[in-house]
Amino acid sequence: MVQKAKKLPRVFEYFRNEDQFAGGVAFCAGCPLELTLRILSKVLGRETVIVGTPSCSAPVLYGQNIGTWHRLPYYSCLMTGVASSATGLVRYYRKAGKDVNVVCFTGDGCAADVGFQPLAGAAERNEHFIYICYDNEGYMNTGIQRSSTTPFGAATTTTPVGVVGRGKETAAKNLPLIMAMHRVPYVATATVSHMEDFVKKLLKATEKKNEGFVYIHVFSPCPVGWEIESDSAIQVCRMAVRTNYFPLWEAENGKFRLTHTVATPRPISEYTRLIRKFRHLTEEELARLQQEEVNSNFAFLRHLTEFGTSGTPETGG
Amino acid sequence: MKVRKGEIKVITGNAAAAYGAMLCRPDVVASYPITPQTEVVEQLSRFHADGILDAEVVEVEGENSAMNIVAAAIIAGGRAFTATSSWGLAFMYDALLQAAGFRAPVVMANVNREMPGILAVSCGQQDMVSTRDSGWIQMAVENCQEILDSIIMAFRLAEDIDIQLPVMVNYDGFYLSFLAEAVEIPLREDADQFLAPLKLQPERTKLDPKRPLGCGTHGILIGFMELRYKHCAALERAKQKLDEIDREFGEFFGRSYGGQIEEYRTEDAEIVVITSGSAAGTARTVVDAKRAEGVKVGLVKLRLFRPFPRERLARALKGKKAVGVIDRSVCFGWNCGPIYMELRAVAPDIGFIPMMSFIDGLANMDITTPHIERVVDDVYAVSQGKPYQEVTWIPLEE
Numbered sequence: 001m002v003q004k005a006k007k008l009p010r011v012f013e014y015f016r017n018e019d020q021f022a023g024g025v026a027f028c029a030g031c032p033l034e035l036t037l038r039i040l041s042k043v044l045g046r047e048t049v050i051v052g053t054p055s056c057s058a059p060v061l062y063g064q065n066i067g068t069w070h071r072l073p074y075y076s077c078l079m080t081g082v083a084s085s086a087t088g089l090v091r092y093y094r095k096a097g098k099d100v101n102v103v104c105f106t107g108d109g110c111a112a113d114v115g116f117q118p119l120a121g122a123a124e125r126n127e128h129f130i131y132i133c134y135d136n137e138g139y140m141n142t143g144i145q146r147s148s149t150t151p152f153g154a155a156t157t158t159t160p161v162g163v164v165g166r167g168k169e170t171a172a173k174n175l176p177l178i179m180a181m182h183r184v185p186y187v188a189t190a191t192v193s194h195m196e197d198f199v200k201k202l203l204k205a206t207e208k209k210n211e212g213f214v215y216i217h218v219f220s221p222c223p224v225g226w227e228i229e230s231d232s233a234i235q236v237c238r239m240a241v242r243t244n245y246f247p248l249w250e251a252e253n254g255k256f257r258l259t260h261t262v263a264t265p266r267p268i269s270e271y272t273r274l275i276r277k278f279r280h281l282t283e284e285e286l287a288r289l290q291q292e293e294v295n296s297n298f299a300f301l302r303h304l305t306e307f308g309t310s311g312t313p314e315t316g317g
Numbered sequence: 318m319k320v321r322k323g324e325i326k327v328i329t330g331n332a333a334a335a336y337g338a339m340l341c342r343p344d345v346v347a348s349y350p351i352t353p354q355t356e357v358v359e360q361l362s363r364f365h366a367d368g369i370l371d372a373e374v375v376e377v378e379g380e381n382s383a384m385n386i387v388a389a390a391i392i393a394g395g396r397a398f399t400a401t402s403s404w405g406l407a408f409m410y411d412a413l414l415q416a417a418g419f420r421a422p423v424v425m426a427n428v429n430r431e432m433p434g435i436l437a438v439s440c441g442q443q444d445m446v447s448t449r450d451s452g453w454i455q456m457a458v459e460n461c462q463e464i465l466d467s468i469i470m471a472f473r474l475a476e477d478i479d480i481q482l483p484v485m486v487n488y489d490g491f492y493l494s495f496l497a498e499a500v501e502i503p504l505r506e507d508a509d510q511f512l513a514p515l516k517l518q519p520e521r522t523k524l525d526p527k528r529p530l531g532c533g534t535h536g537i538l539i540g541f542m543e544l545r546y547k548h549c550a551a552l553e554r555a556k557q558k559l560d561e562i563d564r565e566f567g568e569f570f571g572r573s574y575g576g577q578i579e580e581y582r583t584e585d586a587e588i589v590v591i592t593s594g595s596a597a598g599t600a601r602t603v604v605d606a607k608r609a610e611g612v613k614v615g616l617v618k619l620r621l622f623r624p625f626p627r628e629r630l631a632r633a634l635k636g637k638k639a640v641g642v643i644d645r646s647v648c649f650g651w652n653c654g655p656i657y658m659e660l661r662a663v664a665p666d667i668g669f670i671p672m673m674s675f676i677d678g679l680a681n682m683d684i685t686t687p688h689i690e691r692v693v694d695d696v697y698a699v700s701q702g703k704p705y706q707e708v709t710w711i712p713l714e715e
Contacts, residue, residue: 125376
């Protein structure tokens, strides 16, 4: 009987470099950040300067004292200075004739809130670098406070559920769409449950950054802050896609395209039941979450994909 | 050595700042317009558009980004320049600290303007004073020629391998920013030659993927202490270094400003007036007039606010009978002027002579000749043994 060699998933074909991260990094158990960074380094390679800020990724990227867990050059700045510092780096490298990937890697608190102005400024100037936001829907490193990408109803330490409090009162800011409205060459959403999609987008990012600003929004559940099982992050990512809570799309030179369509979207309750930060939600609140965070966002996105493009998205489940 | 002569043009203080920056060939320029500095940004953009300035010019969306951009460009290996004023300086405060902590030799023109407060689109040095503990080197200059020359000197100072610190060149908004004066603009090749020694230095650490390093890693415990220690030591070295650069500039271009402080008729003076910025020009004429009347008065123009030139001041003031300090800003919580307060800390080195604080010129109030005459009269009276008031808000006590 001939043993059939197990075929590796296609995603491995896209790796052009070795993993630049050491084993035993200091992320929380089950956090998808580790996978995200390893994939990033395998796709982008060593000619990459990471620009980051105090955040969940900082312990690994900054290192402790003189030791780090990776071999990439790294520029750490304040939360207000990520996109602007990256601008300074790429402008000098361009002046000096050096071809360097400059990649900002920050959480949603920096990208959507306190570091938003320089991000918007860099996008409008079409600076030639890649900005990756890992969206864990809050300030997780400082202890699970709400950010402007925290969804409606989510319990955080600054939107606690109590006698009166019912979690966050407003819907999340749709940052990837806002970034796409800056008319930059490339904007995409991605998550680790759909790895091939993610890696393809990273590869495209490396090409498109030669034309200008690239923004990738990575959905990144926080096992601690969202109170999910530490082995369930990828399952949560997959369900976020299947419910259309986090649709996978890209906008290339202004043309929107769903890179993965869901034939029959699941109700939001199948997603929220995996995540204890939503456990207090009533039927009415769930309905509002479904409407505000899923239906209206997705309908808007759908319009954008149909606008001026004939691209047909790939289908799958 | 042959003294280099340049082209003489009638230009504003802001244009002088832009010419100074342009002559230093920065790789990256990033600045955000704010009154009264705007013309610096416009002029640099004009130089760039005309092909005179071969730099990456970034039209930023705010001052905070401007400072982060220039600091990062320098860490990557370049030379960079920016300019701001008052609220712009406040808006880049976190980035200002970061640039200093990174030991990024940024050169920035800060056009002094009042803050905090309302209706203060007017001159005052409060912006400079509010950032004195940011770890920067802070200079204050008197006229348009000195603006241009000081920016060239600032690059020599900032990028010196023994210093590696950002330098803020302060000049008074309105009084200097929009004042048109005859300014001698050095020739390009002469400016290049003056800056050439920087190229002979050992290469500083740069963020280059060929030699990966982490910039700004967690500096905890002893590592952090060591960085702070070295930062403070570099600031101390900057004092003498500025004197040396100023002397060299004088030999090269025929203009020098005394380095940390400029003394005027202090040698045989019995009393001394200290001030900084554009007021020094007026003070000089008052000194001459009072000398003609027989009052032995001298002037010290403070050119370096951080690090504070304590040794030079102690030497200049030793043996004097009394000293008056005119400040164009206030020291909240001490009810006096900041330069005065700093001078008080030098008192043990000078000997305990009477020191008086005069606050004047806030928010574009003119520091007039009669105002300074009054300062001289008051200080003279004290030197003759009269009792004195420590702090005087001049325009409020006329």
